[in-house]
Amino acid sequence: MTRSRNRPRGVTIIDVAKTAGVSPMTVSRVINGDPGVRDEVRAHVRQVIGELNYTPNMMARSLVTSREIRIGVIYSNPSAAFMSELLVGVFEEASTRAAQLFLLKGENGRPPTRAAIDGLIAQRIAGVLLAPPLGESAVVREILREAGLPVAVVGGAAPDAVCVGIDNARAAYDMTRHLIGLGHKRIGFVLGNPDQSASQARLSGFRAAIEEEGGLDTQVVQGDYSYASGLVAGEALLDSDTPPTAIFASNDDMAAAIVSVAHRRHLDVPGDLTVAGFDDSTAATTLWPPLTTVHQPVRALAEAALQMLIQEIRGGVPKVTGCPRVTLLEHHLVERDSTAPPRS
Secondary structure, three states, X not given: OHHHHOOOOOOOHHHHHHHHOOOHHHHHXXXXXXXXXXXXXXXXXXXXXXXXXXXXXXXXXXXXXXXXXXXXXXXOOOOHHHHHHHHHHHHHHHHHXXXXXXXXXXXXXXXXXXXXXXXXXXXXXXEEEEOOOHHHOHHHHHHHHHOOOOEEEEOOOOOOOEEEEOOHHHHHHHHHXXXXXXXXXXXXXXXXXXXXXXXXXXXXXXXXXXXXXXXXXXXXXXXXXXXXHHHHHHHHHHOOOOOOOEEEEOOHHHHHHHXXXXXXXOOOOOOOOEEEEEEOOHHHOOOXXXXXXXXXXXXXXXXXXXXXXHHHHOOOOOOOOOOOEEEEOOOEEEOOOOOOOOOO
């Protein structure tokens, strides 16, 4: 509504940071009296605070030093299996660190509304963990920057945030090399949501392996990480004039859908069609045959992100250009019954 867009607002921590030429986190540390800020920077920030007549949110400030920290978790992911693993990791880590969690869900992969995020902030949270794909939502991150809240991003990269993920390009490369090693010459690839950096990285890894081998027939079709998009992608690939003998999907939900399409066509998996996924979620082991997939340690990613976010809130993560800390955890291939050499 026009009225909400034009509503007046007071000076924010973002205004102070821009005027002083520092990050919002530096302003927060000056306000909280944290060490590690140079004396001249501290004096300059305090001067700007006085000039702008900025009044810190004392309730949010007190949360940083209290025993229990309130953390917001914002998510909107179409893969129920992925989110289940991620939330288990977040809850387990929170239980060991006296952190109280406040969950906010967007619908159908979209961010929550501005009003919903404002409502979460009003719960006096001290920081926010963003589950993929919301870590790459400029709208969500801008709202959180305005509030001066530290942010942790799982499975993505964002300026001024704690970032935790895996090497998606390398993981996709490894799986593609595995399929090539089985003898497959016609390989299909199902791309994830095009707005996510992980999707592009996985496509890059797939193409690197294909180009390295040479002489292969490949097809790339678009998906969005949902089961429904996997059904559409599977039909498109298997309807082609020269259908692939192997299909590598960018997540397990889409791979499971492709297995379903193959079964409806009376194709044997893996005898007639090899299918591989990505994530090693519960979807990989609850269908027949169980999926060969890339194991992404989703639970560990969530635990590490929350741990680092709390360190950031308490001033324990040194600030550098871009992300304060980018952590990549290890992936590995899990070979199950959905892959085999092509029929001769």
